[in-house]
Amino acid sequence: xxxxxxxxxxxxxxxxxxxxxxxxxxxxxxxxxxxxxxxxxxxxxxxxxxxxxxxxxxxxxxxxxxxxxxxxxxxxxxxxxxxxxxxxxxxxxxxxxxxxxxxxxxxxxxxx
Amino acid sequence: xxxxxxxxxxxxxxxxxxxxxxxxxxxxxxxxxxxxxxxxxxxxxxxxxxxxxxxxxxxxxxxxxxxxxxxxxxxxxxxxxxxxxxxxxxxxxxxxxxxxxxxxxxxxxxxxxxxxxxx
Numbered sequence: 116x117x118x119x120x121x122x123x124x125x126x127x128x129x130x131x132x133x134x135x136x137x138x139x140x141x142x143x144x145x146x147x148x149x150x151x152x153x154x155x156x157x158x159x160x161x162x163x164x165x166x167x168x169x170x171x172x173x174x175x176x177x178x179x180x181x182x183x184x185x186x187x188x189x190x191x192x193x194x195x196x197x198x199x200x201x202x203x204x205x206x207x208x209x210x211x212x213x214x215x216x217x218x219x220x221x222x223x224x225x226x227x
Numbered sequence: 228x229x230x231x232x233x234x235x236x237x238x239x240x241x242x243x244x245x246x247x248x249x250x251x252x253x254x255x256x257x258x259x260x261x262x263x264x265x266x267x268x269x270x271x272x273x274x275x276x277x278x279x280x281x282x283x284x285x286x287x288x289x290x291x292x293x294x295x296x297x298x299x300x301x302x303x304x305x306x307x308x309x310x311x312x313x314x315x316x317x318x319x320x321x322x323x324x325x326x327x328x329x330x331x332x333x334x335x336x337x338x339x340x341x342x343x344x345x346x
Contacts, residue, residue, distance in 0.1 A: 151332035153272075160322055161264075161272065163334040172334065204272055208330035213289045216262070216274040216333075 118143060119205050119219035126225040127195045135222045137188045137205035143217055145186035148208040152181055152190050155202040164203070165190060192224070200226045229253040229335055231323050236340030243313050243344070249306040249323030249337055257301040260326040262333060263308050265319035273319075276308065277326060291317075313344045 120138040127133040137150060144150055152165040163172055165181040168188065178194045188207075192199055205219035235247040249261070263275040276297040277286045285297050296309040306323050320341050324333035 148330055149332075153333075160336040160338050161333075162336065163332060166327070166332045166334070206272075206332065214274055215277060215286050218264075218272040218274065221271040 118209060118214070118217040119207060121203075121205060121219040121222045123220070124223045124225065126227055127192075128227045129195055129197065131195050132191060132193045133195055133224060134192075135190045135203055135205075135224070137190070137219045139186050139188075139207060139217075141186065142211045143207040143209040144183065144188060146210055148210075150181065150183050150188035151206045152179075153204045153206065155204065157201070161204065195224075195226055197226050199224060229325070231325065231335060231337035233321065233323055233337040233340040236321065236342045238343045238345065239313055240346050241314060241344055244309070244311045245313065245342060247308040247310065247321055247323075247340055247342070249308075251304045251306065251325075254325070256299075256304040260329070261297075261299060261306045262324050262326050263297060263306075264322045264324055264333065264336075265317075266322070266339075267316075267319045270319075275321070278306070310342070313342075315344050318342060318344045 125133045149167045153161040154164045155161045168183040169181045180191045182189050203222045209217045230252045232250045239245050260279045262277045265273050265275050275288055278297045278299050294312045298307045320339040322336050322339045324336045
């Protein structure tokens with residue numbers, strides 16, 4: 116069960132900037148745990164996009180950036196490109212008893 | 228190259244069992260905690276289970292606790308998920324992933340293996 120809330124979809128024209136929010140609670144993001152982001156292209160496995168709130172793994176374009184504040188986090192994509200059309204998920208650690216790791220509900224990014 | 232390759236998925240009847248495997252290569256398998264994450268058709272990601280690198284301690288999501296067992300064989304660089312008492316709602320793509328730091332992130336992910344529970 117998803118514990119982190121994301122908008123179902125966002126869209127933008129090529130070259131535009133889009134942002135995806137990720138809202139948690141006091142047992143995960145609000146407790147100070149880091150937020151990580153994954154990109155899932157159609158028919159593929161998820162791939163790490165941002166780790167530790169705002170760090171990009173090697174090979175991830177600097178068009179992708181992350182931030183965190185309070186019980187929320189966000190992913191920004193600047194200079195939107197056609198190949199960015201995918202599902203995006205946030206993830207954090209959770210100190211409640213039901214699950215150690217929680218994911219966001221997922222956001223479909225469409226390039227108009 | 229760091230790589231994870233899952234196998235063992237398939238069609239199983241409700242109440243049945245299945246064992247998934249995840250073969251790791253390109254890194255020191257015994258030094259990392261490992262996890263299983265699943266994704267029901269058309270749905271989001273759900274963390275299933277974690278096994279530590281050192282003492283083999285395990286954790287499970289409430290949805291699978293008491294039915295699934297995670298294990299590892301460091302001599303074979305392989306992670307396992309024994310799935311018992313399977314239900315229709317366990318139908319999903321199952322991914323294994325390496326866990327980076329205890330409260331951290333998953334990287335990389337395998338390509339996934341599909342489990343379908345149906346009569």
